Amino acid sequence: MESFEILKLLGKGAYGRALLCRDVRHPDDGDDEAALVVVKQVTSLDAAQVLEATKEARILGRLDHPNVVAFYESFTEHSVVEGAVLSIVMEYCDGGDLDGAIRRRKASGAPFGEAYVMRVFVQLLVALKYVHGLRILHRDIKPQNIFLTKSGLAKWGDFGVARSLAHSSSMARTQTGTPYYLSPEIFNDESYDAASDMWSFGVVLFELATLKLPFTAGSLGKLATVVLRGSPPVPHHASDDLKDLIGRLLCKRAAHRPSAKRLLRSSFVRDHARRLLDHTAATGTGGLEAPPPRAPAGDAPAEAERAAGRGRAAEAEAAGDGAAGDARAPRPRRPRPPRPTATTASRRRRRTRRRRRTRRTTARCR
Secondary structure, eight states: OTTEEEEEEEEEOSSEEEEEEEETTSOOSSOSGGGEEEEEEEEOSSHHHHHHHHHHHHHHHHOOOTTBOOEEEEEEEEETTTEEEEEEEEEOOTTOBHHHHHHHHHHHTOOOOHHHHHHHHHHHHHHHHHHHHTTEEOOOOSGGGEEEOTTSOEEEOOOTTOEEOSSTTOOBOOOOSOGGGOOHHHHTTOOBOHHHHHHHHHHHHHHHHHSSOSOOOSSHHHHHHHHHHOOOOOOTTSOHHHHHHHHHHTOSSGGGSOOHHHHTTSHHHHHHHHHHHHHHHHHSSOSOSOOOOOOOTTHHHHHHHHHHHHHHHHHHHHHOOHHHHHSOOOOOOOOOOOOOOOOHHHHHHHHHHHHHHHHHHHHHHO
16 A cells, blocks of 8 residues: 555445545646545455455456446555455545435435436446446445546446356356345345346436335345335336336346346437437536537528528618619518427327336236
8 A cells, every 4th residue: 555645534344445545656747636546445354255355356357438437456465453455446436426416315305307317327327238248247236336426427336246247148146235226036036147237226216216215124024025026116206208217127027127238229218328428529528417408500590691681671671762662572481380290199199108018017027
């Protein structure tokens, strides 16, 4: 730790602690924030725990995505009091974690807008598709492990219990994760795969949209009963598309749960992904703020030309000379009626089809 200046303690856990540090090797160019890093120190007394922490460092070293907390380096030191200490140096996210953002919203009493919810969801969904594509499970998805930056990025972090699968069809059997976000297959002590991460992601999406957990109980046994037999409450203030998305993720049958790749093909998610990409390209930020309204290209010149034409016609009429008086002014064209977008009947048919699709999805998941 000679290369790092400890600034403060960020948190402590069962296996170690997280420290906010400044990398003294960073060039002194006046940008102090660029030198800030998080050093996660894992203190273990046996070889198995050291091996588990080393596995996290190895997994993090494979991940390279803007919506995954960056891994810089890792090293092992020995202490007389703590024994072997593995230090993992990672990116510092200056916006805190999603759990803190949800707590602040609860205190204010105002839920997040759906646009914000979907901008966070889309970023994390793209990163989860990337992680699952490498045959890696997170296995501890929760708001405390989702980090935010002031520039508007949302990032997955803390792969402390992640497991790299040798084949895409491999199934893990270890019960890990936070109880409120555990999938039905874990409560049933069954093998699980990436669909378990998608369930946990659905719980996070529900909590982000409603500021409440979909399943709660006083004990782990009662929580298992609620998850396996109960149905999640319907978020009343959400749109039909968001309700359908949450319902698909919280499908109790893992085989019917959509993958991240499949969700990115849905029109609802794709529309929000397009908005996010447009805003990111325009501002250079992560896109957590709504883009300002923009007028379609060419409207301003066209309006200016129309105004100029109206001005010339008014001048000619005011002049009243012989040439202008004898010449008959051209008859103005009748404005073309706007093209109908969607009739009331078609909108009603779309709503009916959406409700039927939601009912079919719910029936399959029971």
